[in-house]
Amino acid sequence: MAASMTVMANATISPALPALERLFESDPNAAILTRLLVPAPSLAVALTAPFAGLLADRFGRRRLLLGGVLLFVLSGSAGLLLPDLPTIFASRLVLGIAVALVMTAQTALIGDYFGDRQRSAFAALQTSARNFGGFLFVSLAGLLALLSPRAPFAIYALPLVYLPFMRRDIVEPVVPTKPRKGARAAGAEAHRPWIPAFAALVLLQSLTNMLFFLMPTQLPFLFDARGIDSAVATGMALGALTLAGGCLALLYARVQAGIGHGGVFAVGYGAMAMGFLLLVLSEALPVSLAGAAAIGIGYALVSPAFVPLALGLAPASRRGLAGGLLTASIFIGQFASPLIGTPWIARVGYEGTFLGAACLLAVMAMAAAAAGWARPASQPSAPQADGT
Template sequence: MREAESGGRRAIWRDGRSVALLMAASLTVMANATISPALPGLERLFHSDPNAAILTRLLVPAPSLMVAIVAPFAGLLADRFGRRHLLLAGVLLFVISGCAGLLLPDLPTIFASRLVLGIAVALVMTAQTALIGDYFEGWRRGAFAGLQVSARNFGGFLFISLAGWIALLSPRAPFAIYALPLVFLPFMWRAIVEPVLAARSRSSSVEGEGKAHRRWVPTFVALVLLQAITNMLFFLMPTQLPFLFDVRGVNSAVMTGTALGVLTLAGGCFALLYARVENGIGFGGVFAVGYGAMACGFLLLILSEAFFSLAGAAMIGGGYALVSPAFVALALGTAPASRRGLAGGLLTASIFIGQFISPLISTPWIENVGYDGVFVGAACLLAAMAMAATVVRLARPALSPSA
């Protein structure tokens, strides 16, 4: 079995479609958190705007609002018309809308460009998730889901670390990073092919399949809600961490870039281990370990020393990277083939709903209890989720990885 898995992983890396999908996956972190190190500088640049404080904080999660709205419809389009063109159009729109912040004159128009960026992300992520379900089966699907999260995190490490340094030149400079996907767009154009399965599903009647898989809906809804909560907590990092460092009097741009770089680098490493961890302890164990690590990470953030802040960021990134592929593997294993586009859209929407509401909940929360109170509260909630996952693991030991 292990030899088969090893050979399968080598086959994944040799498959041009897989490489192209991993390239698309790297856009996810870039979409939101790339400009995070520049937030304090942007707030100072547009200080004359009376809404500068809230608009600046919403620039990071702004794409999430449009993703949450558009992704389910993008999923329906993917099921009806195909995944390939949806993915490629999304990448091109991503470049145009992402770079717009270099030239736009004020915060409201920059915010509008971030909303358009969210439409692009919805197209890319929805099509990508559906293609994972179409291209891979069984344990290979779970293994690729781990590689996808790893690509997101390693891409995030590169993009966010770079943004932290170029933000020292100008708070607008990080918007230039959104032009990088132009480098690999030609390869994606050649490598991504429309799955035969998807075409067959669109051309055939799915009424009988829908009835046969009706039981997938409650399980899928539970996964969507849990993923939204997970991302709401995780997104405290890019939206509130820059201001925590600013309050502490450290170099916010550099320290935020470093901390988020450590977070994504740790996540990339842990995501590579996902398939083996899932194979050893099952989905319940993955959630227990991942949420436990995130809880410990938030507790470390309340310590003012830089070492503990970076260690906490690493634990949060590693824990999040373990639970994220489990959502994809469980959801795609639950949804029928003819509904993978819709499932991918709803799963994508849940990620960004959590991201968008994160600052809306945490900002007034911080005003009442401070950063320490918020991070302790997040740690307690994650610890409770870890304990619940442990109970599920003990009660249902048969809940194991895909065959």
């Protein structure tokens, strides 16, 4: 349930943006403010998620999760009543803080509740929930936007239904903040290199999301440049992407058990590279839809792998911080994608940029296949800092 909320944050109000701009046309900054409503939560998440991780380690995961859900409901649905665009924009920034609290807490809880293989399976279920949730919520927002430009904000009240289940079933795990004397030396030895390795994973996840986010930010303009109805084609392509990714994520645990984390990265990045290549090679819509589906499948393979790998590196007492940094890296990549992609498009065009993304992903796939990003799935996990 918590994973499905993260998709609501950005894209839910997208279908209502043109109508919102018209609703507040008396505001001289209406054009820029309406366009900033979608990425605003990403910026807030990127800035606050590491601090949310520190709070999770200090005050507990359960409080952070429940408080984040409540703040999500209040700030997300505030657009139903707020009088102007500047205050709605401010509420979107608060919504980003709520997302940071929720995502950080849930990532830390995965590390607290589950062992290595269970973490991989559960992270895949979260990826599936995000994909299916995104398809459901954006579709529902499109229907509500026909009624009123403010109506999609009502979707943010849906997590009120989640709260009773979360209060009943989420229990605060016992996480040692200081390892026992006997385990301290072993834990320190086991986790001496955890920071450089963890930093590499964070950077890789940010790069992965930056490349993936070319789809929602630049694909509509690629279709438009080809003279294709961008609204219809983009909707179909993103629908193919989310549905293919959601279905594949349900099989992730079996795939990962068979080929290991290194194989998952190799196949996943290879599929994403093939998808971007298909978007370049043909202007036919069916080929573009196949490319979008391949990108969704590839991303659904690599995305769940970061969580168990990072939580396996971080000591138990630092899982909140690890979750916060992982969360921040996702949204930094999303926020940076149009900032870096747009200048490249101005220089080499849309097809040149997508071809460059395909080449980079192909190199990443070959590197993963050659080096093996992580130990084989059958190898026993390293001891945690608390001695487990």
